Amino acid sequence: MSRRSGILEFAVLGLLREAPMHGYELRKRLNTSLGIFRAFSYGTLYPCLKTLVANGWLIEEPGSAPEDALAASLAGRRAKIVYRLTAEGKEHFEELLSHTGPDAWEDEHFAARFAFFGQTEHDVRMRVLEGRRSRLEERLEKMRASLARTRERLDDYTLELQRHGMESVEREVRWLNELIESERAGRDQRSRPEGAARHDNDSGETGGLPRHGGSTRPDPSDDTAK
Amino acid sequence: MSRRSGILEFAVLGLLREAPMHGYELRKRLNTSLGIFRAFSYGTLYPCLKTLVANGWLIEEPGSAPEDALAASLAGRRAKIVYRLTAEGKEHFEELLSHTGPDAWEDEHFAARFAFFGQTEHDVRMRVLEGRRSRLEERLEKMRASLARTRERLDDYTLELQRHGMESVEREVRWLNELIESERAGRDQRSRPEGAARHDNDSGETGGLPRHGGSTRPDPSDDTAK
DNA sequence: AATTTCATGTAATTCGTTACATGATTCC
DNA sequence: GGAATCATGTAACGAATTACATGAAATT
Structure with missing residues (x-):
């Protein structure tokens, strides 16, 4: 029972840390x-929380809010619930x-893991990055072979679609190479304790990750992305 | 009943054409x-065919195979079934x-459509490509806004993950731009009749699609991509 | 002779969404 | 006072998978 993909569960625990x-x-x-x-919809999230x-x-x-406890005890009022991670949860x-089981290299599993890299150590990060890379290289090999056959x-x-698909995977591999390299360079430098956030918002070399050009810089025209 | 994503249905009809x-x-x-x-698994495919x-x-x-008809009529032997598109199916x-409904721009819907572009006309192709592009641009805008906020x-x-995600979408947009451009250049030249396949395998400019470097050329070491 | 690939299906299960139902709080 | 957003849930449904069950044909 409850095989569950685990991504939601994993992400929830990570965020609540x-x-x-x-x-x-x-x-x-x-979602953001x-x-x-x-x-993820509420229909998925709330049952998962339970x-x-x-x-x-x-x-x-x-x-x-202090009145919630009181409110909940009254009539049919619905309580507002704050979820907190227990020691066991941690x-x-x-x-x-x-x-790092065998699914850990799949697209979404990998992304979920990567999002919480700040909460783990150099060794684990390397294992995950390298596992992901070799998984993608396998995929690429299959695509190449299949394309050669057909x-x-x-x-x-159809050909263009396949070409483009392969190119995307190739780019993904290059990205991983960069990450692995800067992971090697940075060593344990950024295994940060607890769920620490980023406070140094300015430009100085922070040590670990590769720096990229401004193409992805957030747009000044902000706001209301529904 | 049977809302079904339609991708499988669509692809099956297209392949059987x-x-x-x-x-x-x-x-x-x-799958290839x-x-x-x-x-797609059999558990999905066979019921869909029915x-x-x-x-x-x-x-x-x-x-x-000629013996199949006979075989099927005997005992509990399972028949081999060949599926053929009817006129109505066509x-x-x-x-x-x-x-081109509103889902037509979604990732997989788009890919499925694109794979059958050879069976449709310039106008439809343009509509789909441009719809896809503006959908991706919206997505990008949301990502930018969300990133700016958080x-x-x-x-x-997490930041690197988002940056990379946005970059991928940006690349996708550039790809679409290329496609739209060569679609404009090629006009109706490659609206091919019926499910015609590609027979000119050699290098001469075939007219429509952009040519790319060899990075994606199939590997000589072929074979057995499980 | 054994293994792989061809070939067709069903049952149970998983993961997730949409639509619905309800109501409090905050902003304008 | 009305709209948007905060907040929690359930029921019905959808799409697809995995594991199972079966067996023929081709290859080694």
Whole structure:
């Protein structure tokens, strides 16, 4: 029972390591702050939270506003619930983080792990990055072989689609190479304790990750991305 | 009932336009020949084929080997079934191909459509490409805005993940720009009739699509991509 | 003779969404 | 006072997978 992809569970635990939160806020962070732009709905999230509580990894606390506790005790009022990670939950998350099973290299699993790299160590990061890379190289090899086999039978558009797909994977590999390199260069420098956030917002070389050009700099025209 | 994503249905109809096939072969082509490297399992494919037959878009024919018809009539022997597109099926596919609904710009829908671009016309191709591009530009805008809002709160890895994600989308837009340009240049030149395949395998400028460097050329070490 | 590939299907299960139902709080 | 956003949930449904069950044909 409960095979579950684990990504949601993993991400929830990881986010709650930083701070206790409402389900509502958790969902927002899941959809944005986390590098994965994948959307999770309440229909997925709330039941998941319940099972995490049942496993003892989270506890429910009355909402932060002082009147909530009172409110909840009255009539049919719905309580606002803040979820907090328990010690067991913390332990479990740490285990998931360093236990690099065979799915850990898949697209979304990898992205989820990567998003929490700040909470793990150099060794684990290297293992995950290298695992991911070799997984992608395998994929590339298959694509190459498959293309070689079917090349003549394909029309221009199908061919172009495959070419482009392979190129994307190749780029992904190059990205991993960069990451691995700067991981090697930076060594343990950025294994940060606890869910520490980034406070140095200015430009100085921060040590670990590769610096890129400004093409991705946020647009001044901000706001209301629905 | 049967809301179904439609991608599988669409792809099956498109592949069967070229030639009648067994479910088995269909699945293989779905996973490779088509630029989408997405895997479909039998558990998905066979039931889908049944409903397509029920809709009158396909008919089942006895397998190509002459003994199959006989074999099927005996005891509990399982028949080999070749699926062939009916006239109605052809019509339906054409409709799906040119009818660019709101999902048509989504990742997989787009890829599926693109894979069958050879079976449609310049106008439809332009509409799909431009729709896809503006969809991606919207996405990019949201990502930019979201990043601008949360930048300071994110740690280096999460930030890098987002940066990389945005860069991928930017690349995708550039690819579409190239395609749109060569589509404009080539005009109707390559609206090919029926499910025609590519027979000119040599290097001469074939007219429509952009030519790329050899980085994606198939590896001489071929074979057995499981 | 054994193994791989061809070939067709079903049942149980997983993961997730949409639509619905409800209500409090904050902003304008 | 009305709209947007905060906040929590459930029921029905959708799309697809995995594991199972079966067996024929081709290859080594």
